[in-house]
Amino acid sequence: MDILFKILIDPFLQMGAMPDLFVQTIWDGFVTGVLYALIALGFVLIFKASGVFNFAQGIMVVFAGLTLVGLYEMGLPAPLAVLVTLGVMFVLALAIERVVLRPLVNQPDIILFMATFGITYFLIGLGELIFGGNPKQMITDQLFLPRGAIEVKMLGGFVQFQKIDIAAAVIAVVMIVALAVFFQKTRIGRALRAVADSHKAALSVGISLNQIWVIVWFTAGIVALVTGIMWGARSDVSFGLQVIALKALPVLILGGFTSVPGAIVGGLIIGIGEKLGEFYWGPLVGGGIESWLAYCIALGFLLFRPQGLFGDKIIERI
Amino acid sequence: MTRTSQSIQKGEVLLAVDQVSLSFGGVKAITDVSFDIRKGEIRAIIGPNGAGKTSMLNVINGFYHPQQGKITFKGQTRSKMRPSVAAAQGIARTFQNVALFKGMSTLDNIMSGRTLKMNSHFFWQCLRHGPAMAEEIRHREFVEDIIDFLEIQAIRKVPVGKLPYGLQKRVELGRALAMEPDLLLLDEPMAGMNLEEKEDMSRFIIDVNTQYGTTIALIEHDMGVVMDLSDRVVVLEYGRKLADGTPDEVKADQSVIDAYLGVAH
Numbered sequence: 001m002d003i004l005f006k007i008l009i010d011p012f013l014q015m016g017a018m019p020d021l022f023v024q025t026i027w028d029g030f031v032t033g034v035l036y037a038l039i040a041l042g043f044v045l046i047f048k049a050s051g052v053f054n055f056a057q058g059i060m061v062v063f064a065g066l067t068l069v070g071l072y073e074m075g076l077p078a079p080l081a082v083l084v085t086l087g088v089m090f091v092l093a094l095a096i097e098r099v100v101l102r103p104l105v106n107q108p109d110i111i112l113f114m115a116t117f118g119i120t121y122f123l124i125g126l127g128e129l130i131f132g133g134n135p136k137q138m139i140t141d142q143l144f145l146p147r148g149a150i151e152v153k154m155l156g157g158f159v160q161f162q163k164i165d166i167a168a169a170v171i172a173v174v175m176i177v178a179l180a181v182f183f184q185k186t187r188i189g190r191a192l193r194a195v196a197d198s199h200k201a202a203l204s205v206g207i208s209l210n211q212i213w214v215i216v217w218f219t220a221g222i223v224a225l226v227t228g229i230m231w232g233a234r235s236d237v238s239f240g241l242q243v244i245a246l247k248a249l250p251v252l253i254l255g256g257f258t259s260v261p262g263a264i265v266g267g268l269i270i271g272i273g274e275k276l277g278e279f280y281w282g283p284l285v286g287g288g289i290e291s292w293l294a295y296c297i298a299l300g301f302l303l304f305r306p307q308g309l310f311g312d313k314i315i316e317r318i
Numbered sequence: 319m320t321r322t323s324q325s326i327q328k329g330e331v332l333l334a335v336d337q338v339s340l341s342f343g344g345v346k347a348i349t350d351v352s353f354d355i356r357k358g359e360i361r362a363i364i365g366p367n368g369a370g371k372t373s374m375l376n377v378i379n380g381f382y383h384p385q386q387g388k389i390t391f392k393g394q395t396r397s398k399m400r401p402s403v404a405a406a407q408g409i410a411r412t413f414q415n416v417a418l419f420k421g422m423s424t425l426d427n428i429m430s431g432r433t434l435k436m437n438s439h440f441f442w443q444c445l446r447h448g449p450a451m452a453e454e455i456r457h458r459e460f461v462e463d464i465i466d467f468l469e470i471q472a473i474r475k476v477p478v479g480k481l482p483y484g485l486q487k488r489v490e491l492g493r494a495l496a497m498e499p500d501l502l503l504l505d506e507p508m509a510g511m512n513l514e515e516k517e518d519m520s521r522f523i524i525d526v527n528t529q530y531g532t533t534i535a536l537i538e539h540d541m542g543v544v545m546d547l548s549d550r551v552v553v554l555e556y557g558r559k560l561a562d563g564t565p566d567e568v569k570a571d572q573s574v575i576d577a578y579l580g581v582a583h
Contacts, residue, residue, distance in 0.1 A: 201417035206405030
């Protein structure tokens with residue numbers, strides 16, 4: 001009975017007893033969730049438009065962050081370094097379309113998936129070759145990102161909001177809204193959705209698949225850069241960061257591989273869920289459940305709702 | 319609706335297929351087929367299943383690249399062409415199994431047919447302002463005309479995946495019309511339709527042809543429809559051309575009767 005009490009009742013009593021701590025945990029989870037959502041967004045963009053599960057999204061985040069910091073260290077002023085990094089991501093998108101996607105068109109999904117492993121290792125090698133393998137400090141100050149924290153008195157205690165986290169949330173929201181408008185309301189956005197729905201029909205109305213792929217991979221590159229800056233600001237920019245891409249998997253399973261809103265909601269659920277789990281239930285098993293709780297949630301979803309919250313059946317293709 | 323092409327007058331050859339052969343590995347889909355399509359006519363392509371009709375449309379709009387032969391469209395000869403280029407030159411098509419953007423509304427589907435006509439700068443599009451907005455409105459008016467013409471006002475905002483098959487075919491026709499094509503390829507526009515839907519579709523096809531002067535090539539299995547609608551008919555069998563001529567000539571052709579029609583109607 002004691003164990004049931006500890007699992008089912010005690011955590012909620014704690015939440016009630018110290019609501020400020022509860023809010024703090026939710027906020028931490030929210031920020032982590034926003035960053036998960038950003039990574040998942042990169043996956044969804046590419047999966048929708050080209051049907052490829054892009055294993056390289058994680059390394060693209062690292063590569064974009066490394067390029068930015070590396071260019072700064074080479075003496076470029078920060079704003080210029082951002083622009084050049086965007087240029088690099090565009091060239092990368094062009095190269096991937098030309099060298100990887102175009103020759104593999106009409107190949108089974110698994111082959112394209114494996115090709116993204118190739119891209120991953122290529123980018124690791126290229127990144128190490130140019131910028132070295134050591135972790136780097138993100139240039140937060142130079143990019144005018146705030147630091148420090150705001151303490152808010154509420155619910156009989158203090159809740160701490162890191163300014164960088166607030167900035168991350170705001171930037172993520174702005175970017176997601178911008179992408180949504182871009183997808184819904186513009187010609188190119190319409191073409192992107194068209195390609196996602198049917199390659200054949202898209203070709204027949206004169207949409208060039210090659211062009212769309214470049215745009216999509218570039219967009220994913222921009223998302224990767226923003227994610228890289230934000231994650232880099234919280235820890236540092238290193239190749240270890242790419243494992244966060246694995247965290248995107250449960251997010252995608254939760255939200256559905258083809259849904260942008262799904263990526264966001266899934267990211268938030270996983271982020272908040274794992275922080276709450278770690279804080280209130282973690283001590284029961286000696287802590288450290290943050291690293292695997294997300295996968296358990298995903299497993300539960302796979303059993304009962306394999307298409308995710310918002311996705312279509314297309315998940316079967318993986 | 320159609321941009322009248324200055325160089326080619328009604329009745330002149332708009333598209334010529336010259337000794338085209340297409341094979342997939344050892345399977346010959348099309349063998350040495352030649353025919354032409356004249357501006358302003360309705361040209362039917364008929365034949366038994368597997369005769370190479372759809373392959374022929376795929377060759378014409380650039381999905382397939384024939385191993386031999388030439389295609390001349392509006393006086394320009396080519397053997398290989400990408401579908402997006404064919405679309406830019408004025409070839410639109412529909413598909414045997416409807417190929418629509420199922421998650422998008424009827425309106426967005428038809429708007430996607432305007433892709434090539436819209437050319438405002440990427441920058442303005444992202445902002446949805448200035449020239450891009452004006453352009454969007456202009457094209458929207460054009461698309462509304464098509465929606466009126468096809469009598470699908472009521473389903474303007476409905477995601478097409480939810481529509482019944484007959485209406486989906488109509489939306490697909492609308493999307494092709496939005497491209498203002500010089501040549502419209504219809505792959506079994508009436509397959510799977512009931513009598514009433516077939517009559518509607520026939521009416522639309524005739525109206526498109528007479529009102530806008532659009533040249534149409536269509537594949538259809540309903541012989542009644544084919545003989546009524548078309549000006550000339552080409553018959554394929556096993557990838558070869560069996561006959562070519564007016565509906566009456568084709569109907570009377572003994573080889574066509576043996577291969578496809580059975581007893582003469």
